[in-house]
Amino acid sequence: MVVKVYGPAYGSPKRVLVCLFEKEIEFEAVDIDLFKGEHKQPDFLKLQPFGEVPLVQDGDYTLYESRAIIRYYAEKYKNQGTDLLGKTVEERGLVEQWLEVEAHSFHPAIYNLVIQVLFAPLKGAPSDQKVIEESDEKLKKVLDIYEERLSKTKYLAGDFFSLADLSHLAFGHYLVNQTGRGNLVRERKHVSAWWDDISSRPSWKKVLEQYKYPV
Amino acid sequence: MVVKVYGPAYGSPKRVLVCLFEKEIEFEAVDIDLFKGEHKQPDFLKLQPFGEVPLVQDGDYTLYESRAIIRYYAEKYKNQGTDLLGKTVEERGLVEQWLEVEAHSFHPAIYNLVIQVLFAPLKGAPSDQKVIEESDEKLKKVLDIYEERLSKTKYLAGDFFSLADLSHLAFGHYLVNQTGRGNLVRERKHVSAWWDDISSRPSWKKVLEQYKYPV
Numbered sequence: 001m002v003v004k005v006y007g008p009a010y011g012s013p014k015r016v017l018v019c020l021f022e023k024e025i026e027f028e029a030v031d032i033d034l035f036k037g038e039h040k041q042p043d044f045l046k047l048q049p050f051g052e053v054p055l056v057q058d059g060d061y062t063l064y065e066s067r068a069i070i071r072y073y074a075e076k077y078k079n080q081g082t083d084l085l086g087k088t089v090e091e092r093g094l095v096e097q098w099l100e101v102e103a104h105s106f107h108p109a110i111y112n113l114v115i116q117v118l119f120a121p122l123k124g125a126p127s128d129q130k131v132i133e134e135s136d137e138k139l140k141k142v143l144d145i146y147e148e149r150l151s152k153t154k155y156l157a158g159d160f161f162s163l164a165d166l167s168h169l170a171f172g173h174y175l176v177n178q179t180g181r182g183n184l185v186r187e188r189k190h191v192s193a194w195w196d197d198i199s200s201r202p203s204w205k206k207v208l209e210q211y212k213y214p215v
Numbered sequence: 216m217v218v219k220v221y222g223p224a225y226g227s228p229k230r231v232l233v234c235l236f237e238k239e240i241e242f243e244a245v246d247i248d249l250f251k252g253e254h255k256q257p258d259f260l261k262l263q264p265f266g267e268v269p270l271v272q273d274g275d276y277t278l279y280e281s282r283a284i285i286r287y288y289a290e291k292y293k294n295q296g297t298d299l300l301g302k303t304v305e306e307r308g309l310v311e312q313w314l315e316v317e318a319h320s321f322h323p324a325i326y327n328l329v330i331q332v333l334f335a336p337l338k339g340a341p342s343d344q345k346v347i348e349e350s351d352e353k354l355k356k357v358l359d360i361y362e363e364r365l366s367k368t369k370y371l372a373g374d375f376f377s378l379a380d381l382s383h384l385a386f387g388h389y390l391v392n393q394t395g396r397g398n399l400v401r402e403r404k405h406v407s408a409w410w411d412d413i414s415s416r417p418s419w420k421k422v423l424e425q426y427k428y429p430v
Contacts, residue, residue: 049360049363049364050316050320050360061305061308063309063312064312065311065312065315065316065319067311067315068308068311068312068314068315071308072304072305072307072311075304075307076308089287089290089291090276090287092286092287092290093276093278093283093284093286093287093291094278096280096282096283096286096287097278097279097280097283097284099283100282100283101265101280103318103319104280145264145265148264149264
């Protein structure tokens with residue numbers, strides 16, 4: 001049974017796609033057009049009541065929330081493809097810690113920027129300058145902490161690539177390439193080297209080649 | 216080596232305390248006064264660069280982010296105390312999904328209410344009525360989805376108590392008891408029964424008895 005991933009064009013689903021490539025898991029991508037509101041249609045809401053992507057169907061098993069899905073596949077196929085959880089329970093603890101930092105500190109700031117800088121103009125809506133300024137300030141503080149951390153370890157959770165790094169790719173791409181904020185990464189030596197390392201992985205290159213961003 | 220938990224008075228650290236009681240892990244609570252800014256002092260920032268609680272010290276091992284800490288102890292002591300991760304990798308996937316729902320849908324709404332309804336008046340600051348209205352609307356939608364889910368399974372991830380339920384206790388307590396919004400729970404039959412069930416667990420009663428909320 002091939003895994004079906006809904007919404008491959010968008011940021012959060014790309015977290016799942018790059019994970020499936022790393023774990024060498026075969027999948028089929030199912031397009032969902034958020035601009036047409038396809039995620040708010042009754043058939044989709046039956047599977048994902050919050051009306052959000054990604055959603056994964058794996059035989060009879062349905063799962064949503066991108067960071068839950070990547071944990072599931074990283075654990076289910078622990079010994080296939082790249083190990084993304086660390087070797088010990090202590091290493092996994094640090095993977096979880098930095099996954100949470102990504103979710104609660106990095107992501108909200110870059111997500112707000114994507115909405116205000118990229119999506120608001122598309123809809124003809126004005127960008128909220130206050131939100132943009134606050135998000136830029138927040139990102140600088142977060143990336144200063146990353147710089148300190150990455151001066152000591154090669155990756156966020158330690159000297160091994162993990163879900164914690166992988167989870168930054170989808171919106172890190174927006175940060176560096178699409179919102180005109182590459183300088184926030186380039187001004188920080190260790191963050192810059194880390195970004196070059198993780199964004200040049202074959203898994204991520206495949207995602208970018210095969211599943212274009214909508215903006 | 217006894218586990219040290221920093222910041223037991225506050226909401227997020229209580230996620231960790233109730234987990235440690237469920238897992239029968241001995242710990243020592245270390246007070247941190249956020250109102251005096253103790254979480255922004257250099258010694259604390261060395262351990263937790265974001266200046267947030269909780270923080271756990273377990274011998275030489277330091278971990279932060281409450282939902283990372285509870286995953287760590289649930290996994291490390293899988294066979295001690297209450298099993299909080301489900302029995303199979305598929306059950307754990309659903310635990311992860313609902314933990315993410317708690318973090319990204321339930322928590323931001325109730326957190327905003329706590330800040331606006333409880334903490335703003337304490338600081339003599341005006342409450343933001345727009346944020347309060349939006350958060351109430353968001354919570355109603357989220358709890359409608361919980362109601363549907365809990366009409367089919369006893370707990371969020373299935374018919375077993377897990378981290379997904381436990382993670383709701385700390386701010387669910389604010390929702391029901393301290394922000395005047397108990398009706399949002401009581402108007403939903405299955406959510407109400409679920410809340411009574413999880414909030415009457417001995418572990419949670421011990422947290423409430425031993426570690427008072429600041430407000």
